[in-house]
Amino acid sequence: MELRHLRYFVAVADEGHFTRAAKRLGIGQPPLSLQIQQLERELGTLLFQRLPRGVALTEAGRAFADDARRILRDVERASEHARRVASGELGRIRVGMINSAPFHPLIPQVIREFRRRYPNVAFSLEERTTPGLVSAVRGDAVDVAFVRPIHGSSEGLDTETILDEDMVVALPAGHALAGRRQVPLLALSIEPFVLFSRAVGAGLHDEIVAACRHAGFSPRVVQEASQVTSIVNLVASGLGLSILPGSMQHMHTDGVTFRPIARPVPKARLSLIWRHADRDAPQLVRLRELIRELAPAARRARRA
Template identity: 65%
Template sequence: MELRHLRYFVAVAEELHFTRAASRLGIGQPPLSQQIQQLEQELGLPLFRRLPRGVALTEAGQSFFDDARAILAGVERASAQARRVARGEQGRLRVGMINSAPFHPFVPRVIREFGQRYPDVALAIDENSTPTLAAAVLNNTADIAFVRPLLGDSAGLVTEPLFDEEVLVALPQGHPLARFRTLSLWALASENFVLFPRLVGSGLYDDIIAACRRSGFSPRVTQEASQVTSIVNLVAAGLGVSLVPASMQQINSEGVTYRAIAGDAPSARMSLVYREGEDSPTVANMVALARERVKRKRGMPSGHSSR
């Protein structure tokens, strides 16, 4: 018994007429009659009573009709669901992001719009450091991640640059340098720095150190914190100055003053990473949406720029 036998039977049962059912199915009436006879022979019972004008279902035929329609409906549902999964419209997506990502409007907007476009895709969000997230994507415990630049070999990963974000000086409130609207990095040469460990954000860390060295000094790092939000709180406590992505101004932490950098300055890049050869349609949809939003948001103000 094949699905076509069920479709042929249901058509005849609904039309109660072989000729009309054959026309609906787009086949000849004799082949349709033969298919129904083969089905009845396989079942070992009559499904229809032949009448002078059309047919009527037997009691067994009515029971078979109800089940056949349910089977065909189930097949259609399964087929539709498989097509939705193949298009990335259903399933799940495990998204990683660094701690500072939610403070830049780009990332929450992408996540929100993805949820609106694909409401049947379950999103699982995990915040962690760039190296940890990169390892999670490689190990298939995450599907895609918003990260800062990776250090060294990133074999097995595709990196999709999203935008470069301005980096600002974070000063304790009342700091003597706060009276200036902009600061050169050299002005920070004698300051204690609060930064994240290199292993946590190696790419941005190296950019900050390199920019300071180009300005003639190596920053004296006296405090470390793995999360940028913690760095801002340590600055507010007066434990040093820092260089942070401009979006961290969204924290609105009391006791911190932000100033733009004059001249040579590092920038904080945000990228998407996913596995090489990834064939998940949900990942493809997220990447496509991020690219689309990069194009739409080109030309945003400094600190919220995309490229």
């Protein structure tokens, strides 16, 4: 028995006539009659009582019709479900991010808009360091992640740059440099630094150190931290100053003053990574398309 047998049977049951059912199905009446006869032989019972003008369901036919209609509805629902999953409208996506990512307005906007457009996609968030997220993506613990530059091999991963934002100086409130409109990096040469630990933030750590060396000095690091929020709090305590992604100014932490850096300005790159093998996963494709749609406006807003 095949689905076409059920469709043919239901059409005849609905129309009560082989000719009208054949016209509805777009096939000839003799082939339709033959298919119904084959179905009856397989079931071992008559489904229709043949009348001078049409057909009527037998008792067995009425029982079979209820089940046939239910099966066809279930098949249609299953087909629709598969189509919606394939189009990215259903399913799940597990997103990882570093703890500084949500401070850039683009990231919360992407999350809100994705959940608005695809309310039937289960959306989960997990926060880790960049190395932790690389491992999580490779290990299928998350599907996609917002990360800083990866230190080491990116084999098996696809990477797409989302934005390169200017970095700024984070100064303890009342610091002598806080009154400047812009701060040259060389002015920081004798200052104590609080920086990202290279073990968890090699990309930003190396960018900052390289920028300082280009300005003519090596930063005097007195404390390292693994989370950008911890760094801001350590700056607020007066332990030292730091260089951070510009979006961290949205923290509005008491005891910290942010100032732009005079050119050349070091950049903080934020990228999206995912498993190369899953590059065509529907939900992932939808997320990447949304980021590409929203990112240009976010960049213009930051420059304005």
